[in-house]
Amino acid sequence: MPGSADLERQLHLGIFLFSLGYHPGAWRLPDVDPRASHDPDFIAGIARKAEAAKFDFFFLGDALATSAEQQYVFPSQTVRLEPFTMLGYVAAVTQRIGLIATANTTYADPYHIARQTASLDHLSRGRLAWNVVTGADPRAAANFSREQHWDNPRRYDWAEELVDVVQKLWDSWEDDALQGDKAAGVLVHPQRVHTIGHEGEHFQVRGPLNVLRPVQGQIPLVNAGTSARSRAFGAARSSVVFAGVPTLESAQAFYREIKAGAAAQGRLPQDVHVLPGLVPYVGRTREEAFSLYRRLSELIATPLDIEALEQQLGVPLAGLQADSPFPAVDPHVPGLALARHFVAQARLLNQTQTPTVQQVFAYGIARGRGHFLAIGSAQEVADTMQHWFEHGAADGFNICPPHLPGGLDDFVDLVVPLLRERGLFRTEYTGVTFREHFGAKPAPASRYAAPLAAPAAVPAALTEVHHRLDDVVRRGV
Numbered sequence: 001m002p003g004s005a006d007l008e009r010q011l012h013l014g015i016f017l018f019s020l021g022y023h024p025g026a027w028r029l030p031d032v033d034p035r036a037s038h039d040p041d042f043i044a045g046i047a048r049k050a051e052a053a054k055f056d057f058f059f060l061g062d063a064l065a066t067s068a069e070q071q072y073v074f075p076s077q078t079v080r081l082e083p084f085t086m087l088g089y090v091a092a093v094t095q096r097i098g099l100i101a102t103a104n105t106t107y108a109d110p111y112h113i114a115r116q117t118a119s120l121d122h123l124s125r126g127r128l129a130w131n132v133v134t135g136a137d138p139r140a141a142a143n144f145s146r147e148q149h150w151d152n153p154r155r156y157d158w159a160e161e162l163v164d165v166v167q168k169l170w171d172s173w174e175d176d177a178l179q180g181d182k183a184a185g186v187l188v189h190p191q192r193v194h195t196i197g198h199e200g201e202h203f204q205v206r207g208p209l210n211v212l213r214p215v216q217g218q219i220p221l222v223n224a225g226t227s228a229r230s231r232a233f234g235a236a237r238s239s240v241v242f243a244g245v246p247t248l249e250s251a252q253a254f255y256r257e258i259k260a261g262a263a264a265q266g267r268l269p270q271d272v273h274v275l276p277g278l279v280p281y282v283g284r285t286r287e288e289a290f291s292l293y294r295r296l297s298e299l300i301a302t303p304l305d306i307e308a309l310e311q312q313l314g315v316p317l318a319g320l321q322a323d324s325p326f327p328a329v330d331p332h333v334p335g336l337a338l339a340r341h342f343v344a345q346a347r348l349l350n351q352t353q354t355p356t357v358q359q360v361f362a363y364g365i366a367r368g369r370g371h372f373l374a375i376g377s378a379q380e381v382a383d384t385m386q387h388w389f390e391h392g393a394a395d396g397f398n399i400c401p402p403h404l405p406g407g408l409d410d411f412v413d414l415v416v417p418l419l420r421e422r423g424l425f426r427t428e429y430t431g432v433t434f435r436e437h438f439g440a441k442p443a444p445a446s447r448y449a450a451p452l453a454a455p456a457a458v459p460a461a462l463t464e465v466h467h468r469l470d471d472v473v474r475r476g477v
């Protein structure tokens with residue numbers, strides 16, 4: 001399968017941080033610290049390891065609600081740090097790796113997001129991208145004084161306008177607005193700072209922002225989602241679209257749709273990068289990888305829910321126990337494709353012709369949110385990545401190690417060198433900014449930039465400003 005790679009086009013790789021591992025049982029491994037998600041040394045270690053491997057980005061997802069019960073579904077997402085705070089720290093302990101911060105649009109004001117993102121883009125010297133999410137967790141509503149989580153169309157109507165406002169605010173300072181002209185006494189050129197005067201359906205925002213234009217001018221957008229609206233958003237506006245696709249065929253269909261949608265918006269195929277999640281179980285041999293999978297399966301604390309499994313797979317399971325053989329699945333019924341996939345994987349990974357109900361259940365737990373599990377020798381995992389890359393399924397991967405830190409070490413030490421040998425992945429960074437890592441052109445000048453008639457001068461009268469300052473002094477603020 002591997003052949004000579006197209007040297008022009010290379011894989012983009014990022015770490016998708018699940019501090020306790022993507023596999024829900026991984027936190028019970030002896031070398032995993034259950035408090036890792038809140039440990040600055042652990043976080044710095046992962047970011048530096050990914051940077052030493054020349055990864056494009058370090059990505060942190062986010063949600064606005066949790067519960068203790070969630071530990072049985074996705075322990076890594078049960079409790080974690082706030083992304084902008086964490087990435088401010090990661091920016092300080094790294095130099096080159098891109099940073100993707102998640103900010104939820106449904107419970108936010110654009111001025112806040114514009115400030116946070118612009119600030120972090122400066123602190124990281126242009127390494128930021130914003131993962132735009134409208135919120136996968138409806139429980140967030142109860143934490144933000146709302147009766148219910150909005151439906152998908154309302155969330156995306158709001159998000160589209162919110163992103164417009166954020167992008168205008170980023171442009172409210174022209175690149176050279178801060179002149180620092182000591183001789184003339186002009187710090188900020190008044191004609192290069194702009195109100196945005198946004199009057200929309202959801203937002204009325206005057207501006208300007210109180211942070212300089214981001215280093216990247218316009219910070220790249222990233223998004224992921226399953227709905228038609230989220231795919232349309234990604235095709236039209238994102239630089240990177242994440243996908244949660246379990247098979248090559250579903251990845252190819254997703255890839256085609258995003259690229260076609262981008263073309264319909266007048267964008268080039270390379271303007272938007274499609275990055276499926278990939279969960280690498282890597283061993284020096286295939287057997288080693290399978291045994292890692294089985295070891296993690298034994299650590300699953302999620303109680304077996306026969307009814308839920310029955311509903312998910314469409315196979316009657318009433319009366320069966322964890323150690324009962326899983327019933328035969330009709331090979332011809334199209335609606336049973338997922339069940340066939342689960343059973344085939346449970347067979348292969350457990351090296352048995354007759355997997356038990358628990359073994360099929362365990363595969364579903366390992367699959368988590370539906371990202372692709374690549375299980376095999378380093379050679380096999382590299383082959384699969386190359387195949388996806390060269391067959392219209394991926395421009396790179398969002399790497400979700402099943403356990404940390406060892407799962408990242410294995411991927412970096414065993415798979416990345418093979419990708420490099422094949423010319424598929426960089427050996428050194430060629431740029432600093434997120435845009436540069438993805439080969440994107442610099443952003444155009446601020447939309448508010450206009451040729452200037454005269455150099456900046458100290459205005460004769462500043463009546464309005466003086467009045468405001470007087471007021472501040474009077475109130476003793």
Ligand SMILES: Cc1cc2nc3c(=O)[nH]c(=O)nc-3n(C[C@H](O)[C@H](O)[C@H](O)COP(=O)(O)O)c2cc1C
Binds near residue numbers: 061133227
């Ligand atoms: C790789 C990946 C990462 C995601 N990260 C987040 C996240 O951090 N926060 C979140 O609320 N949703 C996240 N999602 C979920 C989607 O952004 C989206 O909200 C969800 O699929 C609901 O679909 P919709 O937005 O299309 O309605 C992620 C999805 C994928 C595939």
